[in-house]
Amino acid sequence: MKKILMTVAAVALSATAALGADLKLPAKAPAPAPAPTSPWDIAFGGGLMTDYMFRGITQSAHSPSVAAYTELRYNMTSTLQYYGGISGESISFPNRAAAEIDMYAGVRPTFGPVAFDFGYWYYYYPGGQCFYSPFAGALELNANCNPALPNGNVAKQNWNFYEVYAKVLYTINPQWAVGANYYYSPNLLNFGPQGNYVSGTVKFTSPWQLWNAVGWYVSGEFGEQFIGNSDAFYGTPAFPAGFKYVDYSTWNVGVGFTWKVFTLDIRYWDTNLTQAQCNVWTSSQTAAFNPNSVSTYNPSGLNSNWCGSTVVAKLSFDLTLDSLK
Secondary structure, three states, X not given: OHHHHHHHHHHHHHHHHHHHHHOOOOOOOOOOOOOOOOOEEEEEEEEEEOOOEEOOEEOOOOOOEEEEEEEEEEEEEOOEEEEEEEEEEOOOOOOOOOOEEXXXXXXXXXXXXXXXXXXXXXXXXXXXXXXXXXXXXXXXXXXXXEOOOOOOOOEOOOOOEEEEEEEEEEXXXXXXXXXXXXXXXXXXXXOXXXXXXXXXXXXXXXXXXXXHHOEEEEEEEEEEEEEOEOOHHHOOOOOOOOOEOOOEEEEEEEEEEEEOOEEEEEEEEEEOOOHHHHHHHHOOOOOEEOHHHOOOOOOOOEEOOOOOOEEEEEEEEEEEOHHHO
């Protein structure tokens, strides 16, 4: 009997093995392919600052200003990016323009540690008004032009202008980076003159964090703004057809603190313009009379503090759509 049971068991095992050999288990499904990375991205951000400075000169009459921007980016390759954006800042201009709206576009090629940026930038100041000058050219004399500002300064209605630019940044290592910038405008601020701005920058990013993952950096810039001749609107009795604006130097240095997408930047700004030269360039509505400043170049004798030394604090945030995924 025992032999019979063992024989039956052996036959059953043999049949099971043969059946298993004939049966094939379904193949394991392949892992899904990773979703392709989109070459498109959007950057956006904003900020609040105690003063809006542009090349050493206040654009908000030394008052607080807010700013916001958005930028569409197309990464053709890992080393070539095209972009276009729009930004806005609150200002306080002599012509009472409502705001500054910037529209820009360009390309950013990168070669190892060297990053370039070539582009076009348009500055648009809607809502401006004309304040009349007795020496203005005929094109500016119209029924919509107001008398001069209360302090005697004059301003065109239209301050819109554009610049083309080229920038390069060399990242020496994770801590140090140096850069150079060049901007050109055929009619800076629509005042009549050509404008050429060149500057150099340096930045140290600390490898040591402060409390709660707060990073920090120190950076600075030194620049030269070269300015040509004004048009007839800004002419004076001695120079009715216009005059040569004064070229000037500007510099800034500051420290910044970063946490996640936020940056707090505290920066010292200055220029080498005198208060009389500053008034001639800005037509400041806050300029005050100083008898010692009367000249053929500045016949009104007005002095402006818009170009002097100041410290600005700016709190901003910057992020991209990809970083939110």
